[in-house]
Amino acid sequence: MQDPFHEVREDATRQLKQIQGLFAQFLKDRNSGYPTPSTELIYAIDELSETLKDLREAVKIASDNAEHFQLSAEELTERAKYVEGLERQLNDIQLGLAEESKLPPVGGTNAEAQDAVDRAAVAEDTAARRAEEQQYQQQLYQEQDVMLDSVYNTVGTIRGQAVLMGQELAEQSTMLDTLDEQLETVGSKLKTGLRRIKDFAIANADQVVVSQFSSSSL
Numbered sequence: 743m744q745d746p747f748h749e750v751r752e753d754a755t756r757q758l759k760q761i762q763g764l765f766a767q768f769l770k771d772r773n774s775g776y777p778t779p780s781t782e783l784i785y786a787i788d789e790l791s792e793t794l795k796d797l798r799e800a801v802k803i804a805s806d807n808a809e810h811f812q813l814s815a816e817e818l819t820e821r822a823k824y825v826e827g828l829e830r831q832l833n834d835i836q837l838g839l840a841e842e843s844k845l846p847p848v849g850g851t852n853a854e855a856q857d858a859v860d861r862a863a864v865a866e867d868t869a870a871r872r873a874e875e876q877q878y879q880q881q882l883y884q885e886q887d888v889m890l891d892s893v894y895n896t897v898g899t900i901r902g903q904a905v906l907m908g909q910e911l912a913e914q915s916t917m918l919d920t921l922d923e924q925l926e927t928v929g930s931k932l933k934t935g936l937r938r939i940k941d942f943a944i945a946n947a948d949q950v951v952v953s954q955f956s957s958s959s960l
Contacts, residue, residue: 745811747800747821754797754828757790765835772842779839787839790832791872797825798879805886815890822883829876836869 764783771780801821804811808818 745800745804745813747797747804750793750797750800751824754790754793757786757793758828758831761786761790761832761835765839768839769842783839787832787836790828794825794829794832797828801825805890818890819887822887826880826883829879833869833873833876836872840869 761783764780764786768779768783801818804813804821805818808814
């Protein structure tokens with residue numbers, strides 16, 4: 743499985759730049775008597791909205807498979823913040839588009855003005871729905887961040903316990919080695935003592951035999 747984030751990220755960045763250029767052109771055209779946004783701008787906004795959904799899904803896939811993609815918690819957080827930044831920029835453009843479309847056009851007919859109002863209402867409704875969706879997504883990201891923090895804290899605790907257990911095992915191993923050395927020393931001393939007692943007993947037995955033989959001879 744390949745990490746899909748970078749490819750989708752490039753598409754989203756390119757689309758946002760295109761929208762920014764089209765929005766700037768819309769503001770310029772509006773001042774020239776064309777109050778309605780171009781079809782290309784509306785289409786580009788819809789396209790970026792779909793791309794952002796794919797990007798959020800890519801972040802989720804990467805988060806669920808962080809070990810496979812060798813991603814750290816910092817990298818996952820950075821990706822989530824990047825997506826949130828794109829969403830904020832797109833939302834600002836949508837709100838700006840809705841606000842500008844509400845204003846009376848510079849020149850133009852009443853039909854054009856009514857069309858601008860209708861478009862503004864649609865754009866405002868779309869922006870509101872997308873704002874709610876973005877708020878929900880941000881809440882999900884925050885919950886994921888809390889879960890990730892909990893997981894990393896648990897892993898840190900387990901690692902600390904493992905290190906402590908390793909230290910205790912090392913200390914116990916050292917104590918066993920010391921005990922073995924002490925037992926060997928005691929065993930050696932016991933053997934030496936027994937050998938001396940045996941030698942002493944043999945020597946005393948020899949002296950008793952000699953004494954008895956001497957008495958018999960007399």
